[in-house]
Amino acid sequence: MVTSSFLSLALSFGLLGLRAVASPVAPGTVTTLQPIREDDLLAGTLKLNDFHRRAIVDSMNNAIELLPINEDNLTPSHLRKRADDLSRLDLKEEVRMIYGGVCSKSQIYMANMTLYQPDADHPLIMMEKFDGLLNDASCSSGSVNLSFKTKAAMDYAIKAWDWVNEATSDHFFLIANHKNCGQDAQRTPYKVVKVKYDQNTFTTVLTTESISWDSLASDFDINLGSAALPSRLRKRGVNGADITKRGFWDIFTSFDFSKSVYWDLSVGDESRRRTLADPFHEWKRLQVTCAGCFLAGGIEISGYIKVESFSVKELQFAAKPRNLRAKVEVETVIQSGIPKGAFSLEQTLFELGIPGMSIPGIFTLGPSLQYQVGFSLATSGVANFTVGVAAQVPNGAALLGDILNSENSGASGFEGSTIDPIFNLNNIAVTAAASVYAQPVVAFGVKVLTKFGAECALELKLPFVNVNLQAGYNQNGFCPEKSKTITNGLRSTSGANIELWFKAAKFSGLPSWFPNFDRKLWGVRWPFFDLCFPIGEEHASPIVPKRPTGMLPDLGLPGIGPVLLDESNVMPPIAARV
Incomplete structure (x- = not known):
């Protein structure tokens, strides 16, 4: 039997939230799954x-x-996070x-x-989220190059990402939607295995491996x-x-x-x-x-x-x-x-x-x-x-x-x-x-x-x-x-x-x-x-x-x-x- 709450939930999937709140279906209006003949539900x-x-x-x-x-x-x-908010690099x-x-x-x-x-040890980040902190971004075979606008943004990125250099098994996943980064006009996932910094030019080079959605999108x-x-x-x-x-x-x-x-x-x-x-x-x-x-x-x-x-x-x-x-x-x-x-x-x-x-x-x-x-x-x-x-x-x-x-x-x-x-x-x-x-x-x-x-x-x-x-x-x-x-x-x-x-x-x-x-x-x-x-x-x-x-x-x-x-x-x- 389909409950009222279940049907209400199914009809209330939100666009910008996983599920939105909707009014419940009135009691007694959900038809139970009983057949007119015995073989109807076989x-x-x-x-x-x-x-x-x-x-x-x-x-x-x-x-x-x-x-x-x-x-x-x-x-x-008025609800949007500032484009230069450093927490966008988290x-x-x-x-x-x-x-x-x-x-x-x-x-x-x-x-x-x-x-x-x-899994708990390999987090995610979307490059489009921190566009406002960059002067430029480009992708090439095996790397993603980022040029930050300020030293503060560069320092924050080092703090947030440098742990990936500690062990060969460490990595995180970057999702890019930029020119020359994977399929044109689509988001492309990368596995980031190493990060290099140039403190003088505020430049970061991410060493990456190309991956497919089939390997990343487990959940x-x-x-x-x-x-x-x-x-x-x-x-x-x-x-x-x-x-x-x-x-x-x-x-x-x-x-x-x-x-x-x-x-x-x-x-x-x-x-x-x-x-x-x-x-x-x-x-x-x-x-x-x-x-x-x-x-x-x-x-x-x-x-x-x-x-x-x-x-x-x-x-x-x-x-x-x-x-x-x-x-x-x-x-x-x-x-x-x-x-x-x-x-x-x-x-x-x-x-x-x-x-x-x-x-x-x-x-x-x-x-x-x-x-x-x-x-x-x-x-x-x-x-x-x-x-x-x-x-x-x-x-x-x-x-x-x-x-x-x-x-x-x-x-x-x-x-x-x-x-x-x-x-x-x-x-x-x-x-x-x-x-x-x-x-x-x-x-x-x-x-x-x-x-x-x-x-x-x-x-x-x-x-x-x-x-x-x-x-x-x-x-x-x-x-x-x-x-x-x-x-x-x-x-x-x-x-x-x-x-x-x-x-x-x-x-x-x-x-x-x-x-x-x-x-x-x-x-x-x-x-x-x-x-x-x-x-x-x-x-x-x-x-x-x-x-x-x-x-x-x-x-x-x-x-x-x-x-x-x-x-x-x-x-x-x-x-x-x-």
Whole structure:
């Protein structure tokens, strides 16, 4: 079971702190991980289709390279330590490294990484922290040369660093972000094994060994976030290098820093039609058209990674929908009977490239979106009907995906989802069963150092709708509320499920006990009202029983929380739009 405090913690990862304080999730709003069927929570195999895999690989290969941002540039000037403060030369047990990358006209990806010393005897220092004490800094093969502005700064450096000359095993780690120091425009780690001083010129030469992040970054954590660009910057345009410049963040005081990244998932067009199957292609007996299928809105993603002793200990993400809504409306023209199981399809209607992000050598995230529509049909006659639904997920909903500890994954707030069922009957002489679903799939790959990788998928069946059509005869009137003289007619019963699934699988670096999993985080079923259509009367209209209509009410019992998924716990019926 996911506790309220745990979900609150997952949603409160701060940008400039490891974790920020957030309001707790209201008691009773976290849905427990109990399945609708016994096998729902069994370990499974993550089946990413070719679309997902290609999109993930493309996103990771083309991820936006996040650039180093000096933490001083993000600190208000009145809170910033003076540039000539000699304590900037002190070696540290941990250092904070901020990264950013422009991903759109309105948003900058941000990452806050805290790197810890690999052991108690070998501390860290970032050269960008003491830039204000230097006249010049340069790197060459096997050395880093520093020219101090003052004798006081030189003397302080001797006091802070000279211990490294005492034994051959002594060393500390320097992280440089300067021209000719490692990869251009990126931070590069060095192992400092000896220090030489020239008291007359205030010059220090650090004898260094080149190392990789794979050898230094044994312990660190990363939080993901973003900064929203002010409107005047959006008009002007910002490139990646701009955000690393001194003073860029000081000029504009209206930056909106967030603990999450926004991914826009909008695809499709409510005014357009798309053929899924027709008589001129593989299916000879029916035509299936998606009329105005679309997905609008997006999700806000927070992420947290923790590595200890080169092993990934925590890998979590939290997602909150923002104005997320979808519609699937499938028109079907059946020309002859189709046996049960003979026709089903699943198509990816739309693909959307979502910008990935990368800290070279440390972390890569590559997301993608596919908007899938599925449809199945069995019939004993001919028909022309439309079935579908429009659905919206509340902004207050949230989910937590824990890739290493799947039992901690959970969801809350989805009980406020609303649905508007669609059913139109144009012409029928049939007994039929049809189902349709719209499924946004956000798939992503994660790579940490070169030691760990995973691919995941968040699937939201939004929603799964089924309809059963049964033609019949009643000598007293098939739809007596409408007419007792029309003895032939059709009854329709239907319902909808909304389900949220989280899937994950390793591709490297995980211990053998790590299971692939395919877990339902949340789901609920609504029955729709029965509809009755008298046949034999021109422009026959359906009869809806006289019961209340409306949107989905809140679920929950005092002290218990949301009703769990099983066939005895279903939502009150909702009238179809006809």
